[in-house]
Amino acid sequence: MCVFVFDGAQRLALCPAGRGVSLYIPQPSINATVREDILLSVEYSCVGVPTIEWKYTTNWGEQKIVEWKPGTQANVSQSHRDRVCTFDNGSIQLFSVGLSDSGYYSIKVTEHLGSSQFGTIILHVSEILYEDLHFVAVFLAFLATVAAVLISLMWVCNKCAYKFQRKRRHKLKESKSEEIELQDVEC
Template sequence: MQPLGHRLLSDETAPGLPGTGRRRGHRHPLPGRRVGSADRKKEKRQSIIRPLLKQTTEIAPGGVSLVVPQPNINATVAQNILLSVEYSCRGVATIEWKHVSSWGTTKIVEWKSGNYVNISTVYKDRVTTFENGSIQLLNVGMRDAGYYFITVTEEYGTNTYGTIIVNVYEIIYEDLHFVAVLFAFLAAVSAILICFMWLCNKSLHLFQKKTAHKLTGISLQMQSRYRFFKPEF
């Protein structure tokens, strides 16, 4: 009688034998084959997670984009300026504007689309917000020059940034007004002096004419008297 182990091995490798019920090529599972069960479990888990991942990818936003058409703005004192931007996103966005200059960093305004608007006390009654993310600053001064940073944050956590540089130039209206008034005053004084000189010249001419006429009359009078009293020899 052959040993059991040898018999089983012979039964595996032998062609179909009567009573064995086995086919050629069929083998008993070996201990190393148990890895296949773990692979099957892994594939099963992946088959369950894969639709969820696909669903999450479809729900997740496509991000947020921001366009700054005019990154440099030149303005003069007391002028109103528009910090123009245009953002787009799939979710609800939060917009925040900050001003950075040599005087420090100041938060201007923060608002959520269709919800709240928080304007800093420093910029109270000076800022107007728009749905596309733009803001308008009223009556700018020299301290308003600097960098303006906008941050657009989507409700899913995606955010983007933009920068606008603002240059503010001061026009000294008082000096211009003084120069204009001084010029007008000098022109008026010059006109008055010209008129006065013309009147003086005219008066002097009339006086000279009148004096010459008197002298002529006196001369004729003296000549007539001289003729009347002239002795005859």
């Protein structure tokens, strides 16, 4: 009989030596982006050489991905041929995932005496929306252009204000000198 231990989001089945299968899933939930290679990582322990089977489940049903015994040739489904790599520890790697790869990936490890262990990894694949990035880049360029125009406008206004003040000072000096001349004439 196996004892289940829950460590946060990780599940571990501990079985007494020589009996049953134990399965450990270090990352039960994976977020990925389109065209990324991802590793569905697991570790198992059991007596003898087990049979490892991975299935993919979505709202549209369940599909077998791969089945193999460590050290032998893997039987990969036609839908995942050239997209899956198997490892002797029970892990698989999916190459160039797409949006349709989002779903539940179930592993079943069965030893030759018939005991088995199940585990599930949830994969969420999202798309990088380059249109959004393009919009942000165009918006930032627009803001930079507006800032440059405003700075130029402020510079022109400052120059005009400076010239206006110079003319005003010059006229003020002229008017003061005329007043002084007028005062001199009146005396």
